Amino acid sequence: MRRFGAAVAAVLVVAGGAPAGAVDGTLPGGIGIAVDIEAPLPDTVIPKGSTTVVGTASVGTGAVPPTTSVTYVLDGSGSLTDAGFAQEKAAVERFHREYALNPAYGIGSVGLATFATDGRSIDVDAAPGTQLAVAPAADNDGSGTPDFLEALGAMPYLDGSTNFIAGLQRAAEVSAATTGTRKLVLFLSDGRHNVGTGGEAERMLADLPEAVDIHTFGFGPDASCQGGSVSLERIALATGGTCSMSGFADLGEALSRLLASELHHLTLTVDGGPELPITDITPALPQPGPKQVRYTVRTPPLDVGNHPLCVTAHGSDYAGPGKVTDCTNVIILAPTTTPGPTTTASPPAATPPTSATSPGAPPPAAALPGNSQVSAIPRGGVATGGGTVVP
Incomplete structure (x- = not known):
């Protein structure tokens, strides 16, 4: 379309009808599209292996600026x-x-x-x-x-x-x-x-x-x-x-x-890799707007380190296609080992409890190493038309 279809700027807006925490954007014709990763939360520490990502996506359910x-x-x-x-x-x-x-x-x-x-x-x-x-x-x-x-x-x-x-x-x-x-x-x-x-x-x-x-x-x-x-x-x-x-x-x-608007399909990316199709969606896609769906997807096996997980909702309105992305991050910690004894000397005698520690009380909890906010990945990005992700 010569009037507005040639170039549409990506826009991040807060839509009243979007789920809490969702990343909400607008399709080229102005219809809203949103996606939300409900779990895992950003920088969740998980065991080694696959993890489950769950959340919602929607099209045409939230208010957009009256332009x-x-x-x-x-x-x-x-x-x-x-x-x-x-x-x-x-x-x-x-x-x-x-x-x-x-x-x-x-x-x-x-x-x-x-x-x-x-x-x-x-x-x-x-x-x-x-x-x-x-x-x-x-x-x-x-x-x-x-x-x-x-x-x-x-x-x-x-x-x-x-x-x-x-x-x-x-x-x-x-x-x-x-x-x-x-x-x-x-x-x-x-x-x-x-x-x-x-x-x-x-x-x-x-x-x-x-x-x-x-x-x-x-x-x-x-x-x-x-x-x-x-x-x-x-x-x-x-x-x-x-x-x-x-x-x-x-x-x-x-x-x-x-x-008219439509929510076409959802994809998952892990560590910035290729888009993987999400198929466990209720109700099944595609769906005409206004509509919200729920999705569940298992990641491939994950090893030690930080892993950005991003879900993208792909949709369109009468002016063309667009998409919106929400990201989270999970952490898998390296296993820790405690070295064994290096001498045959008798162990030291037990030290009587002091006034700072009551008999039978558990020791103070130690912070898990690496459990701080380490992800520099922004939560969410939106792309419309040309598909450029905007942090």
């Missing part, structure tokens, strides 16, 4: 009818409730527009004046329903022709009012552009800011990704988005794929 905005652009042309327009709005409402209101997806502001022969930007804030963007859960009139959903429900059916250029004009206007470093436009239509030529659309698409990605959704028997001087596919490809086709019934599912 994404979403602008919904709905087709209100005559081919829909009032009933079809109501179904279109219902699909957007389901998507908004499941994703925009969920802090795991990092959506900080939303806007709304509709088009037919002409377009209309919608005031989505119940506060005085006209506001084209609002926080997803904002309820400025105290009604108990988010302002955005009230505005969506009241949005009028326009009737008329299908003018994608009018929809793009309103998309540009509303997305400019939204906040966030990444701006998604969800552009819906049940038909094909049938007003004017494509030259104006091409100029508008070229002038859109780099942060704006338009994802188009065609639904109904007359819709198509291709065809005409201005197509849904052309709009999407020009801005780094995708075009999806669906029916009325599964439009909500098609929208949900935009923010």
Whole structure:
């Protein structure tokens, strides 16, 4: 994707929904991914041989910074009818409730527009004046329903022709009012552009800011990704988005794929060696997000020394793959021996107990050699996109 898929910085964040002690990162599209080694704890002294590593991994379960905005652009042309327009709005409402209101997806502001022969930007804030963007859960009139959903429900059916250029004009206007470093436009239509030529659309698409990605959704028997001087596919490809086709019934599912995530597999590395697959995982991978799993894995036999153990969770969201890593360290001590007697002289007589030691009391405990914090390995690292581990 030309907008945000080319380079995504690795980020370490603390996610409220992640397990305690987990290392939590973000996938390229902003969805959270986390992994945690629960045992062994860092610098645990263990016997020589294999040891068991246990913990959790998750995708899409923790809050991420609200750096994404979403602008919904709905087709209100005559081919829909009032009933079809109501179904279109219902699909957007389901998507908004499941994703925009969920802090795991990092959506900080939303806007709304509709088009037919002409377009209309919608005031989505119940506060005085006209506001084209609002926080997803904002309820400025105290009604108990988010302002955005009230505005969506009241949005009028326009009737008329299908003018994608009018929809793009309103998309540009509303997305400019939204906040966030990444701006998604969800552009819906049940038909094909049938007003004017494509030259104006091409100029508008070229002038859109780099942060704006338009994802188009065609639904109904007359819709198509291709065809005409201005197509849904052309709009999407020009801005780094995708075009999806669906029916009325599964439009909500098609929208949900935009923010889909998946936890693919887990791996273990020992002493910085090759990645070993982890197969004892409940539930078994892959799993769509949001999901948390538990894993157990035995290491290969370990000898005396320090051994860094790292577990990596591999996943993806709609913008691409990423991974996050948590590390611990175990210590195996060298055996100690006590030299035998070197003389045949009689052993010295027993020394009577002094006032500092009571008869029969155990001797003071001696500290185990090498049992200090010796690991310089940081706990955790995260990589996204290119796979560079960040301590």
